[in-house]
Amino acid sequence: MPLTVQDVERFEASRSRLEAIGYRLLGSASEAEDAVQDTFLRWQAADVDRIEIPEAWLTKVLTNLCLNQLTSARARRETYVGQWLPEPLLAGDPMLGPADTAEQRDSVSYAVLTLMERLSPNERAVYVLREAFGYPHREIAEILDITEAAAQQVFHRARKHIADGKARTEIDEASARRIVEEFLAAATSGRTEPLVRLLTEDAVAIGDGGGKVPARAKAFEGALAVAKFMRGLFKPSKAKRDIAGGSPGVHLTTANGVPAVVAVLDGRVIGIMCPEITADGIAAFRNQVNPDKLERATRRWAASDHGEPLFSAF
Template identity: 60%
Template sequence: MDAATVERFEANRSRLASLAYRLLGSAAEAEDAVQDAFLRWHAADRERIEVPEAWLTKVVTNLSLDRLRSAKMRRERAVGDWLPEPLLDGDPMLGPAGTVEQRESVTLAVLLLMERLAPVERAVYVLREAFAYSHAEIAGILDITESASQQHAHRARRRIAVGRVGSELDRAAARRVVEAFVDAASSGRTERLVALLTEDATAISDGAGLAGKVLRLSAPERIAAALRGAFKSTPAKRNLVGGSPSMYAGVVNGSPALIAAFDDRVVGVVVLDVRDDKIAAVRGIAAPDRLGRVSKEWRRREHDAPLIESW
């Protein structure tokens, strides 16, 4: 493959990766799908490809759908025992963010809601809402009719709208939310945490990958009690992450987040969904296999002073 052909693919790599990430909810799986697309690009009769960008979009979309339909991925995501892989604000894999729909489509809340969709519905929703493809273009990518694309989009929007949780915040407001959350959680006073939560608040955690399934809580009092316990530092917890991490305020997948980092490595992320100035959902991710990309991006950046120097 000559340099110009490689460059043509590389010019599309970030867009293709952000498409695959929205479809799969996993940075690692997205990178694999894009690499598979590169191999197909290498093997293709490129003289017969009229619009390389469209061809590559179709290949990555269908490679991602094949993964979503695989028995392995269905097992991993059975009965909701799965959380998306978090990405730091500014990660190119987050992709387009010029509209509310584009920003919303990559939040953890919407990535989880998309798990309720059939693979083709998910693909139509992502292509339409995040990448602004027309229904005629989507029909060509997915080999369906234009009217079928419209129907899938309508069903997907309706199902996702029902489960929406949070609202958009600017960076300063996001930091204030995280600061208030950390202050309340580390105070040891459950009532302070309860006051920050909506009445219908929910919490979900991957349990650092130790339990083999996600852990779910509802009711502000139960969530507050669990968070108070989680914020207590113990030798066993420090041994689990290899030391005493620092806690930083950040933005992850467009939402306020608490980031725990130790030795230039992210060891945990807590993402907060905010509604009406209160926290409506808490999502904790600490399984090492979900933190590879976020750690890689973390090492590349400078950071504000930590909210907690040593946990």
């Protein structure tokens, strides 16, 4: 039976929530959109009049589609060129979902999205549904076809894995922004020492080029190695300008709820750097330069007021 206008409206009322769940589960906006579209196709094929609670039905369908996607994604990432990082989302993107509580904001931070790659698909699903969307364990158990006790155990295990990965205390956004401003000033000074002072001893720098943009396959590790890399990254060079096709403007903005550095060339976002700021200093730089993972950011950038760049990258 074809969907009525009311049936379509019922689905559309859940779309933004479904996309936000899908993004947290998959770490990819485009894959989340595909999963939501597949959910709609299943809604279209179902006898919707017999579905008592559409929100619960849609959430279950989407979550299980994402679980299947996560299982196959793990196999694909074994052949991924270089490091794999999530797709960053700029401030105001509705796919970021709810941000009313500290837990909700934390669950979509770039650092936590990266840590969630270590979780099993079930752990990730339980963590996202409980931590970010406040689903009761009883409902999570029904979505995943497990017992309520098992859902609780999986959640505690997933939360411990995330907590263990975040060994340092993070700081408030204003302080984090100030540290990123200091980092940009140090990175463009041409000197290594000021950069080293801003980093933790075990700082790392990771880049995801997806085989389409040059990015080191192995992470830079240690404050000195990262500082030297960052100094070189921001050093003006004709060769860099030739490769990029110009000199991109550098902006300080927000991605996934925390301060981030965005490089823009001719209106196109060509890189998003997401620093992980802790009370001890900058612990990590995660740099997304894969153009496939920057298309949504470019669209968001074009639709927002972002002001003039702080400086030209190179």
